[in-house]
Amino acid sequence: MKPELASTADLTKVRALLRTCELPEIDLDLGHMGDFLVLRAGDSLVGCVGLERTGDAGLLRSLAVAHERRGTGLGDELLRAIEARAVAAGVQRLFLLTTTAPNFFAARGYLPCPRTDAPDAIRALTEFASICPASATCMFSRLDQSISSHGLT
Helix, strand or coil, X not given: CCCEECCHHHHHHXXXXXXXXXXXXXXXXXXXXXXXXXXXXXXXXXXXXXXXXXXXXXXXXEEEECHHHCCCCHHHHHHHHHHHHXXXXXXXXXXXXXXXXXHHXXXXXXXXXXXXXXXXXXXXXXXXXXXXXXXXXEEEEECCCCCCCCCCC
């Protein structure tokens, strides 16, 4: 099972997975699917992750793995794939907000930072500006520009 680009037909399944994982999905629309990766097991969608780009910065969003598949490395696989996609798009810094997984991201090199450290364009994105609560931990990583996007289908 390898991450692949989402299609517009995946929107309903992505939103359902995010709801199941108690992650925000209210703002997702067809336009977001061009920067989402998904993992499939047969007809089921078992993981997803998205990216919103603004110049050389990006917002990692909606990293989700179905409950029954957690602890199997799928989250790591999705994270590596979206980071590679971000690098290929010229993103140098990746920000995220999390209420449930700061330890997961910290173990993978993401550092906590004040929300005000994020670029204005990132802070203006809907998820950052109004959907995620103020209590969410803001984190960032400087991406290794040698990461390749090979392996995406």
